[in-house]
Amino acid sequence: MQVNDVEIIISAVRAEQYPETGLPEIAFVGRSNVGKSSLINTLLKRNKVARTSSVPGKTQTINFYRLNQDLHFVDVPGFGYAKVSKADRAKFATMIEQYLQTRKQLAGVVQLVDGRREPTELDESMYQYLKYYEVPTLVVSTKIDKVKKNQWNKTESQARKGLHLNAATPWIPFSSQTKVGYDEVWAWIEQQCGLDQQ
Template sequence: MKVNDVSLTISAVREAQYPETDFPEIAFVGRSNVGKSSLINNIMQRKKIARTSSVPGKTQTLNFYLLNQSLYFVDVPGFGYAKVSKSDREKFSAMIESYLETRQQLRGVIQLVDSRHEPSDLDVSMYQYLHYYDIPTLVVATKIDKVKKNQWNKVESIQRKAMHLNEAADWLPFSAQDSTGSAEVWDWIENHIN
């Protein structure tokens, strides 16, 4: 998809602030520092609209980006960052769960997992949560450019095993540096919004 027009519509903390449209939405979830903003910027073909932060855990709102006046990308706060207080973590969790469980416009979730590390318990829990609610999910292994190409199959095998992804589950390697996987991510999105 060619992205001609992008705008950050709202940074929401509760349902009353969500955009009132029927446009399909794709949400992006992952641990803090997994490369969520880099992926979103890459596939939106923009340099810095989704803000990357030098401080992990800084995104604390659901950021709704409107593409081509017809599709929303929803950047969900990163999870698993220890320096965020317990009460803030609980608040984010409630906000994220409410969005994922009740939003009618949600067509799918892209879950990012760092290709350089074995998936954490939080990564596994998030995938199981999405699976439980029957939300179409694409697992994207980020920072794949940091892994030797002859190790990519091993990365996929480790992630599939750790996260209990069967062969039919959607998994892709991705690099924001050289756009590996970018076209395939778009293919997945287009299949789920049409």
């Protein structure tokens, strides 16, 4: 997809702040510091749309980005960062759950896991949560440039086993450095949003 226009619509903390459009939405979820902002920026071919940081836990709102006039990317707070207070973690969890459970425009979720490591219990909990609510999900293993290519099958096996993926859930290796997985992630997004027919 050629993205000519990107605009941040709102950084929301409550459902009543969500944009009132009928545009399909793709949400991005993952643990803090898994490379969510880098993935979004790579897909948009822009450097600083989503804020990247060496400090995990930076995204503390649900950020809606409008792409052309076609869809929204939705960047939700990263989960599992220990230095965020327990109260803030609970607040972020409530915020994420409210969005995922109630948003009718949600066309699918891209769940990021670190390709260099086995999925954590939090990663598994998030996937099982999405599965329970029957949200179409794409699992993306990030930072795959740090993994030897002959180990990618092992990376996929780790992700499928660690998250207990069902067979129908697609998995894609991704690198914001080498752009591996760029076309495949976009193809899934376009399909979920009905843009592959345009």
